[in-house]
Amino acid sequence: MVDFSGWDMPVEYPKHGGLMKEHLAVRTGVGVFDVSHMGDIRIHGPQALAAVQHITMNDASKLSIGQCQYSAMLYPQGTFVDDVIVHKMGEDDYLLVINAGTREKDVNWVVENTKAFDCQVEHLSDAYTQIAIQGPKGAATLQKLTDADLSKVKFYWFTYGTVCGLPNTLIARTGYTAEDGFEIYVPSDEATSARVWNEVMQAGEEFGIVPCGLGSRNTLRLEGALSLYGHEISESINVWEAHLDRFLKLDKGDFVGREALEKAKPGGITRTLVALESIERGIPRDGYKVLDLHGHEIGCVTSGSYAPFLKKNIALAYVPTEFAPLDTEVAVEIRNQPVKCKVVPIPFYKRPKKQS
Amino acid sequence: MAYPADFKYTKEHEWLKVDGTTGTIGITDHAQNSLGDIVFVELPKVGSEITAGQTFGSVESVKAVSDLYAPVSGTVTEINEALNTTPEDVNKDAHAAWMIKVTLKDPAEAAKLMSAADYESFAAAESSH
Numbered sequence: 001m002v003d004f005s006g007w008d009m010p011v012e013y014p015k016h017g018g019l020m021k022e023h024l025a026v027r028t029g030v031g032v033f034d035v036s037h038m039g040d041i042r043i044h045g046p047q048a049l050a051a052v053q054h055i056t057m058n059d060a061s062k063l064s065i066g067q068c069q070y071s072a073m074l075y076p077q078g079t080f081v082d083d084v085i086v087h088k089m090g091e092d093d094y095l096l097v098i099n100a101g102t103r104e105k106d107v108n109w110v111v112e113n114t115k116a117f118d119c120q121v122e123h124l125s126d127a128y129t130q131i132a133i134q135g136p137k138g139a140a141t142l143q144k145l146t147d148a149d150l151s152k153v154k155f156y157w158f159t160y161g162t163v164c165g166l167p168n169t170l171i172a173r174t175g176y177t178a179e180d181g182f183e184i185y186v187p188s189d190e191a192t193s194a195r196v197w198n199e200v201m202q203a204g205e206e207f208g209i210v211p212c213g214l215g216s217r218n219t220l221r222l223e224g225a226l227s228l229y230g231h232e233i234s235e236s237i238n239v240w241e242a243h244l245d246r247f248l249k250l251d252k253g254d255f256v257g258r259e260a261l262e263k264a265k266p267g268g269i270t271r272t273l274v275a276l277e278s279i280e281r282g283i284p285r286d287g288y289k290v291l292d293l294h295g296h297e298i299g300c301v302t303s304g305s306y307a308p309f310l311k312k313n314i315a316l317a318y319v320p321t322e323f324a325p326l327d328t329e330v331a332v333e334i335r336n337q338p339v340k341c342k343v344v345p346i347p348f349y350k351r352p353k354k355q356s
Numbered sequence: 357m358a359y360p361a362d363f364k365y366t367k368e369h370e371w372l373k374v375d376g377t378t379g380t381i382g383i384t385d386h387a388q389n390s391l392g393d394i395v396f397v398e399l400p401k402v403g404s405e406i407t408a409g410q411t412f413g414s415v416e417s418v419k420a421v422s423d424l425y426a427p428v429s430g431t432v433t434e435i436n437e438a439l440n441t442t443p444e445d446v447n448k449d450a451h452a453a454w455m456i457k458v459t460l461k462d463p464a465e466a467a468k469l470m471s472a473a474d475y476e477s478f479a480a481a482e483s484s485h
């Protein structure tokens with residue numbers, strides 16, 4: 001167990017086979033994560049949409065009821081308060097799912113920046129246990145426990161249904177694994193949470209379900225090159241640099257961070273996020289220095305690991321833009337030795353297109 | 357897994373097997389278990405010197421990097437090349453998957469290390485933290 005922003009969380013579940021097995025289960029079968037540490041903020045009221053538009057960079061007006069979008073809350077300088085998933089629950093009713101490590105900061109920031117709007121902000125983080133059922137067999141597992149027709153729920157959409165006897169449960173086809181899967185939100189009392197967890201484990205048994213910890217959550221998201229707050233995104237990194245401008249809608253109207261980002265057009269940035277793969281022996285890890293081939297420090301690894309499904313050593317790193325073209329060779333300093341890496345396409349892993 | 361009685365052990369979780377003037381070194385079952393899936397082992401070159409208590413290489417699981425500490429001083433005569441391609445051997449049988457062999461500089465150094473029984477209690481106490 002490790003302390004994760006005040007949550008006592010397992011890095012892995014060794015009795016079920018550990019990190020590697022967890023990672024592979026999610027890529028090929030199904031795995032289940034307790035992600036109750038994620039925070040939830042509900043914004044509702046007559047001007048809820050205007051408020052959400054003001055505090056996030058994606059265009060929430062494009063959402064239908066039952067749809068979600070990846071977005072981010074920004075500081076005026078265009079850097080990150082946090083990344084969020086915005087769910088449109090109803091007309092003028094939105095749920096923002098935020099990170100654990102930034103929860104208090106996010107809530108205060110949302111309250112502060114929505115003051116001018118006629119809406120209410122509710123902090124619901126402690127009301128829900130959030131369970132993620134991830135992998136190609138995630139749908140088949142969860143379908144056994146709910147009356148909702150999951151085949152009708154598209155990726156990044158959600159529905160409500162009875163799950164494990166709990167009526168009106170929010171079921172979202174979202175996740176942080178670069179795989180298909182669902183996240184369900186159930187009442188946070190311990191008895192209910194434990195019962196749902198155990199029922200999910202039973203339902204997934206025929207597919208070889210394993211409980212998954214923070215370790216595989218990290219390696220899975222890294223293979224998918226999904227950003228992690230404090231690593232690829234932070235208060236000192238802007239949207240252009242972080243390669244997240246496909247979620248940035250500058251033409252939707254004004255929002256916090258817009259002006260600075262418009263000025264700092266992509267051509268104006270000096271550093272950018274790249275995906276690296278080791279071509280010599282060595283595992284690049286968080287915080288290691290990136291060097292040019294002459295040994296000069298040019299940047300920093302934000303996340304790096306052995307990638308259990310790809311069976312490669314991979315990293316995300318910030319480097320000057322001239323090092324961004326594919327196949328550019330750089331080095332990562334590992335225990336005082338330069339280990340050669342090359343720039344590869346983002347993401348490292350893309351899930352296969354759906355068969356059905 | 358039982359700790360072989362003819363091995364000596366360090367507080368940093370290495371084992372040493374002495375055979376005349378040759379010492380064979382690996383990491384313990386407790387160490388591999390705490391590390392989890394081992395994916396990388398970095399070993400010194402044949403001919404290099406190692407010094408008791410100093411690092412001589414590293415072992416990495418998916419989640420962590422861990423230094424290897426020399427139980428004794430000596431000159432490296434052989435390394436287990438197989439671990440370059442199948443580092444998971446260490447998870448399968450840590451007491452068989454040796455890492456390096458050395459010619460001992462001072463055979464008396466080995467006597468300062470823990471016995472199997474002492475190490476077992478030491479490792480058990482550490483896991484209960």
